[in-house]
Amino acid sequence: MRRKGLAIMAVQTVAGKSTSTSAENPQETPFGPAAALSCRECGTRYPLTPVFACLECFGPLEVAYDLPVGDPEGLRARIEAGPANIWRYAPLLPVPADVTQKQNLNPGWTKLVKADNLARELGVTGGLYVKDDSGNPTHSFKDRVVAIALEAARTFGLTTLSCSSTGNLAGAVGAAAARAGFRSCVFIPHDLEEGKVVMAAVYGGELVAIEGSYDDVNRFCSELIGDPIGEGWGFVNVNLRPYYGEGSKTLAYEIAEQLGWRLPDNLVIPIASGSQLTKIDKGLQELIKLGLVEDKPYKIFGAQAEGCSPVSAAFKAGHDVVRPVKRDTIAKSLAIGNPADGPYVLDIARRTGGAVEDVNDEQVVDAIKLLARTEGIFAETAGGVTVGVLKKLIETGQLDPAAETVVFNTGDGLKTLDAVSPTTGPTATIRPTVAAFREAGLA
Amino acid sequence: MSASVRIPTILRTYTGGQAEVPAEGDTLAAVIESLEKNHAGISARVLDETGKLRRFVNVYVNDDDVRFSEGLATAVPDGASVSIIPAVAGG
Known part of the structure; x- marks a missing residue:
């Protein structure tokens, strides 16, 4: 207090x-x-x-x-000489210069996969890439934002790391706290996927399941922080949110650097609270301002699941405010009915000439399988949402297939097995004989 | 009609540091008016220049987000708990 x-x-x-x-x-x-x-x-x-x-x-x-303006060549060289994680961009982040000396999970520098097979399936001719952030330490992009929030917590002398989470963040906070020697106490809705619950609990911190939706959890955390109980707590996405959000800028920096210091034409990004999308835009704008990339137009497309699509609904209706909704989708990591950054997402999609679109749960599952069978990338449901929305954007003429596009996979499919397990399994179960293999029609 | 209003940290300078204060009124609008009488200046923080709820303020009457009901016209039953919460958290 x-x-x-x-x-x-x-x-x-x-x-x-x-x-x-x-x-x-x-x-x-x-x-x-x-x-x-x-x-x-x-x-x-x-x-x-x-x-x-x-x-x-x-x-x-x-x-x-x-920001360090005026010497783009020097800054590029400094970044390129940095570690293969987000700290290579420390000169552009709210962290100390000696951040690499601290106990942190050091996330980032994940693969930008040239997705030629998926491009062929979707009819993309301008080049298609998947930014695969499942390669982070806890297998989602959340490690990026938590890494920045952790450093802020350390500086402020906070001793407990906490969050409201749809699952991925809880795991990222638990792991980062374990590594840094912080106490952690994280809050999730009671009905999350088993993979995410186990992943959040295994790091030894306190995991509290709340009887309610993510929005209820979020409200609870906002109230807890105003209570004496919250003294010394760093809620990464509440009182540390300004710092936390900056971690998503590193996705923009990495994509530009991995493309040879240039910007793509289109980016298809999932929307939960909308924070990630707005910070990727902020990162792209900074790259232009610093002279690290050529100033060129780009379009940002937001992706939601139909069962929780308040931002998509507002975009389509031409509104500049987002009316909260009750959520009902398998894409639980995106199931935020009252997205805090929704209005800013609308601004960015409209400013850049992009759009916000949504797909239903069946299309999400189909897209997860499409990405897996074309590129060998097993995405969580949020990745199914972005790939599904990319397909829909092309089919409806909203995204130019002749333009270069980056689609985001922000988490690992192993965390959301429930989404695909009902329709995915062995092709056949047979006795261990060649005859049985032939009889099953597999020869 | 009397309600108990939970005040977020950033508005407690108006309530002398109190986290919860009583207010009168049978609608949310009336409750905010009552708050303003006892804690001058608080209304302008919650409502914008046109008298609407600011877009980054969430208000709950008991457990219900007023944006799902009638906004400022939402009925506040006697003994209700009203929570004012910054909307920028989460995600």
Whole structure:
């Protein structure tokens, strides 16, 4: 309580002013090039503290930077000489220069797979890539965001790492906390896939299943943080959310670097809260601003499951606000009925000339199988959503198949076996004889 | 009609640090008006210039998100618990 009270008082003192804690020497401060927190709605700036909502308007706070402009060649060389993980981009992240010396899972630098077989199936002629983030330490992109939040928690002296989660994040927090020697206590809806529950529990922290939906869990965490119980807690996606979100920028950086320092034409990204999509856009804009890539147009497409598609519905209706929905889909990692960054996703899709589309559960399962049989990549349901939406976007003429496209797989199919197990199994079960093999029609 | 209103950390400067305060009113709009009488300035933080709920504020009457019901016109039964929560968490 004492810590949070002090943070709020400090914020009030400087609200409305531009503050910079890193002006003297950005590389020697705990937050590197980060200068302040800034409200996305009204622009009010705050010092770098564990706060997440604007005192003026409740708008979300995000990290504002003094980025190292003016020497793109030098910066590119420095990045390329860095480690094969997200810390190669430390000069663009709110972390200290010596971040590689800390106990962290060091996620990132996952494969960008040239998906020629899938491209042929879908009729994509401009080049198709899968950014396969199942290769992270806990097999989802969440390791990226948690790595940044963990460093912020360390700097703020927080001792418990926590989150509300649809599964992947709970595992990422549990693992990161175990590695860094933090206590962890994570909260999930009670009805998650077994793979995600086990994966979240195995790291030895506390895992609490809440009788309700993800939105109920989220509400509970938001209330818990205002309670004395929450003293010393870093909820990665609540009070550390401004820092946490920045981890998703590394997906944009990696794709550009892996393409030879250039931007693709289209990106198809899943939407849960919408944070990942907005931060990928932020990362792409930073790359252009820093001169690391040529300034060219790109289109961002958002992907949702039909059973929880508030952002897609708002996009199609031409609305700029997102009406919350009750969720009902197998894509549980995307089942956020009240997506915090939904309005910003709408802005980005419209600004870039992209779209937001959705597919039903049957199409999700078909897409998981399509990606698996064409590229040997077993995606979780969120990956089925993006591939399914990519197919639909092409079929409906919303995405140009002659343009270069990157589609995201953000998690491992082993976590969501339930989605495909009813329709996937042995081709035949036979006695161990050649005759039996022949009789089964397999010869 | 009396309700108990749970105040998020960022609004507790208006309630003298109290996490929960009483308010009167049979609709959410009336409850917010009552809050404003006792804690001047709080209304402008929850409502925008046009008098609507700010888009990054979630309000629950008991366990129900008012966006699923009648918004500011949502009925607040006697003894209800009203929660004001920043919407930017999660994901």
